Amino acid sequence: MRRPKKPGTRLSRLLLLAIHGSLFTLLSCSFEITATRYALVYGAQNYDHPGINDLTYTGSDAVDMAASLEITGWMLAMQAPYSAGTVAKQEVFDDIDALVDSVDPDSSVVIYFSGHGVQFSDGSIYIIPTDAYYTSGTLDTNSLISPADLLQRMDALPCRNRILILDTCYSGGFVTDTGTLDTAPQNYGVYDDGTGGSALLAALGSYSELLSSAFQSYNPRTPIVVTAAGSEELSYESETYGNGVFTYFFLEAATMGDLDGNGFVTIQEAYRYARERIEKYWNFSNFVYYEASSGTYADYLPRISGNARDVVIF
Amino acid sequence: MYRRLLTAALLAILLVAPPYVGAQAGLHFDVSAAPLVVLSGDGLAPVLAHGGFSLAGGTELRSGGWIPARVQLEYYHVFPSAISPAGDLYRSWAGWDLALAAGAVLLSREDGAPFGLDLLGGVSFGAARYPGTTVAFATFSGDLSLRADFSIPGSGGWRAVLPLSYILRPGARSFSAGLGIGWLHPPRRGAAAAERGGGG
Numbered sequence: 001m002r003r004p005k006k007p008g009t010r011l012s013r014l015l016l017l018a019i020h021g022s023l024f025t026l027l028s029c030s031f032e033i034t035a036t037r038y039a040l041v042y043g044a045q046n047y048d049h050p051g052i053n054d055l056t057y058t059g060s061d062a063v064d065m066a067a068s069l070e071i072t073g074w075m076l077a078m079q080a081p082y083s084a085g086t087v088a089k090q091e092v093f094d095d096i097d098a099l100v101d102s103v104d105p106d107s108s109v110v111i112y113f114s115g116h117g118v119q120f121s122d123g124s125i126y127i128i129p130t131d132a133y134y135t136s137g138t139l140d141t142n143s144l145i146s147p148a149d150l151l152q153r154m155d156a157l158p159c160r161n162r163i164l165i166l167d168t169c170y171s172g173g174f175v176t177d178t179g180t181l182d183t184a185p186q187n188y189g190v191y192d193d194g195t196g197g198s199a200l201l202a203a204l205g206s207y208s209e210l211l212s213s214a215f216q217s218y219n220p221r222t223p224i225v226v227t228a229a230g231s232e233e234l235s236y237e238s239e240t241y242g243n244g245v246f247t248y249f250f251l252e253a254a255t256m257g258d259l260d261g262n263g264f265v266t267i268q269e270a271y272r273y274a275r276e277r278i279e280k281y282w283n284f285s286n287f288v289y290y291e292a293s294s295g296t297y298a299d300y301l302p303r304i305s306g307n308a309r310d311v312v313i314f
Numbered sequence: 315m316y317r318r319l320l321t322a323a324l325l326a327i328l329l330v331a332p333p334y335v336g337a338q339a340g341l342h343f344d345v346s347a348a349p350l351v352v353l354s355g356d357g358l359a360p361v362l363a364h365g366g367f368s369l370a371g372g373t374e375l376r377s378g379g380w381i382p383a384r385v386q387l388e389y390y391h392v393f394p395s396a397i398s399p400a401g402d403l404y405r406s407w408a409g410w411d412l413a414l415a416a417g418a419v420l421l422s423r424e425d426g427a428p429f430g431l432d433l434l435g436g437v438s439f440g441a442a443r444y445p446g447t448t449v450a451f452a453t454f455s456g457d458l459s460l461r462a463d464f465s466i467p468g469s470g471g472w473r474a475v476l477p478l479s480y481i482l483r484p485g486a487r488s489f490s491a492g493l494g495i496g497w498l499h500p501p502r503r504g505a506a507a508a509e510r511g512g513g514g
Contacts, residue, residue, distance in 0.1 A: 179484030
């Protein structure tokens with residue numbers, strides 16, 4: 001059975017927004033974003049190796065994401081054309097390295113990747129660039145991009161806001177540790193019937209560990225990571241939307257996701273908008289479909305890391 | 315470091331504030347609501363202000379001029395902060411706090427003061443999450459609160475509350491100040507009421 005909606009949710013949210021709207025007006029006078037913001041946008045669609053199936057809409061994902069970011073003041077910093085549907089591993093790394101000398105401490109850098117992701121039997125997770133290759137019949141991990149590869153590269157960027165957005169299968173494996181707990185299971189589809197329980201109750205189960213995290217100091221430059229799916233879930237693209245499902249709704253948030261009405265859409269707002277739309281429009285129709293090949297249900301839940309800070313994205 | 319500061323603050327309260335012996339003894343119950351102003355910082359981005367609110371219910375033991383124990387359960391919601399010129403901000407968070415406190419009665423209406431005045435210090439253990447996500451975390455805070463009590467002795471009534479908290483949470487530190495209103499339930503009269511008057 002699907003979990004029923006709580007009737008008071010909408011009213012309480014409106015009340016919270018009204019209170020917040022007034023407080024926000026009091027606390028923040030007019031302002032504009034003056035820092036330079038760079039975007040690296042990739043859509044891996046046409047894979048070189050015949051063992052990896054091509055995707056249909058990841059090229060559109062990149063084009064649409066780049067357009068939305070550019071129109072809201074982000075500077076596209078890829079050195080190769082992003083509409084070609086090909087993304088080489090070294091190309092991604094070279095683009096990040098090239099930004100090291102360009103960014104200043106107040107800058108923001110967002111990296112977006114749409115394409116395939118893979119989870120190996122040992123649980124390790126990678127995103128797959130289009131030049132990935134096989135060795136001895138299996139995907140060679142040297143040709144893939146691991147969370148450590150990408151996050152360490154981003155760590156070299158001397159700016160305080162680094163954002164990673166992934167629309168790939170298993171992308172939840174890239175979510176960074178920030179001393180918080182994702183209380184939704186990584187194979188959300190199994191629990192989508194409402195048996196998952198409350199987030200706060202789940203947190204209480206690991207309370208002593210979480211409490212010690214509250215006392216620790218974390219690198220405030222730790223990237224904010226938003227992913228389409230959990231580390232044990234698939235992510236989907238759809239002919240209906242002409243994009244990856246997550247990317248479609250994340251981009252829709254640029255015009256409809258300003259939850260507090262302040263004229264800016266933050267990563268948290270876009271995530272929240274996309275997550276709620278996926279629940280409402282995709283998962284509602286697909287939660288009963290079990291994919292025997294992957295051992296998962298065809299519904300999934302976008303994830304976000306637990307950084308204390310947020311960044312305006314649109 | 316934080317624990318030492320907290321202990322010093324509590325000792326200072328108890329030493330600087332001579333308690334009035336006339337306050338009524340027994341268990342008291344109260345509820346309160348307060349709008350909050352919260353300042354957050356992470357040592358890298360600028361310190362930015364949030365708005366928020368809290369709703370709390372508590373019970374405390376009063377003995378003479380002391381409040382030796384108070385337990386409070388509080389729900390709070392902190393909205394996203396203002397946005398910095400670099401385009402970053404601190405996220406909204408909301409959750410529950412269990413607060414343990416102790417303090418002293420500085421002024422008491424039972425002794426002819428125009429209003430009662432209590433000062434309490436303590437700590438809170440919280441479980442919170444970022445609204446709209448499944449991301450949860452724990453918080454710890456050192457609390458100080460000043461209360462002006464306008465209740466009629468023995469029959470409950472209104473009080474003003476000024477709660478201050480220094481909050482430890484993953485990735486950031488926050489300072490919260492509120493100015494709220496509370497309702498004190500009429501206290502149950504106990505045997506300890508005989509302590510009043512002192513030798514008259």
